[in-house]
Amino acid sequence: MRSIGNSSALRAILLACGLFLICLPTHLMAAPSTPPGSLDRAGSSDEPFGLSTAPVTKGPVLEKWLNVEREVDDEQLVLRSCEENRASCQSPTALQFLAIVDSGRALEGRARIGEINRAINLNLKPVSDLALYGAEDVWSPPLATFAIGAGDCEDYAIAKFVALQQAGISADDLRIVILRDDHREEDHAVVAARLDGHWLTLDNRHMVLVEDHDVLRYRPIFLVDRDGVKAYSPSTFEASHGYARAIGQIRR
Numbered sequence: 001m002r003s004i005g006n007s008s009a010l011r012a013i014l015l016a017c018g019l020f021l022i023c024l025p026t027h028l029m030a031a032p033s034t035p036p037g038s039l040d041r042a043g044s045s046d047e048p049f050g051l052s053t054a055p056v057t058k059g060p061v062l063e064k065w066l067n068v069e070r071e072v073d074d075e076q077l078v079l080r081s082c083e084e085n086r087a088s089c090q091s092p093t094a095l096q097f098l099a100i101v102d103s104g105r106a107l108e109g110r111a112r113i114g115e116i117n118r119a120i121n122l123n124l125k126p127v128s129d130l131a132l133y134g135a136e137d138v139w140s141p142p143l144a145t146f147a148i149g150a151g152d153c154e155d156y157a158i159a160k161f162v163a164l165q166q167a168g169i170s171a172d173d174l175r176i177v178i179l180r181d182d183h184r185e186e187d188h189a190v191v192a193a194r195l196d197g198h199w200l201t202l203d204n205r206h207m208v209l210v211e212d213h214d215v216l217r218y219r220p221i222f223l224v225d226r227d228g229v230k231a232y233s234p235s236t237f238e239a240s241h242g243y244a245r246a247i248g249q250i251r252r
Contacts, residue, residue, distance in 0.1 A: 048192035053230035104167035156204035179218035
């Protein structure tokens with residue numbers, strides 16, 4: 001599989017194409033130090049993985065996020081109503097989600113983040129969009145995901161992104177990150193939460209909170225925050241392979 005050295009060509013591919021995520025039941029790998037061949041973080045930023053990013057202004061990834069963001073806003077009305085008066089709440093799914101938020105609020109720091117990660121991992125089953133909806137690349141807001149009780153990796157990530165904010169984590173300290181495993185030729189979505197200046201990754205594949213600099217084999221492609229979608233700088237990809245691959249649709 002050939003690589004692309006031309007950064008403008010790569011940017012065009014990233015912005016024009018969709019996003020192809022395969023969330024198989026494997027684990028992110030952790031190590032005590034940065035391995036040979038890992039990402040060069042020279043000129044680091046405040047983003048997860050310490051790499052520079054650029055805003056995405058058009059394309060399927062942005063469109064999907066904006067659509068699900070609107071759905072999240074609609075669900076917030078239900079969550080607020082149920083939180084104000086749980087006895088009269090007509091949504092068992094909202095009460096289930098709020099119970100997870102409550103379990104996180106009762107804790108502080110790393111324990112709060114870890115509890116949200118654990119609770120959502122345990123309450124959902126990993127199932128592909130094709131199996132759930134008969135279609136690929138379906139991004140779901142938390143209550144819709146919990147109503148089914150299943151989702152793929154970006155559905156877990158969206159639910160955690162919302163739950164952490166509900167539990168008191170600032171949106172400034174939260175990201176959804178799309179990672180690429182070039183060895184397996186698959187993509188994966190996680191949440192990154194900043195604590196004491198360090199980014200912790202929350203993964204639906206395991207309960208362990210892994211710091212961004214200890215995540216091996218994966219390289220970041222996109223991140224999502226409350227301001228929209230950003231693409232990691234193509235210059236950070238030059239040491240890897242497979243950049244000519246069109247980023248397609250989320251499958252699992």
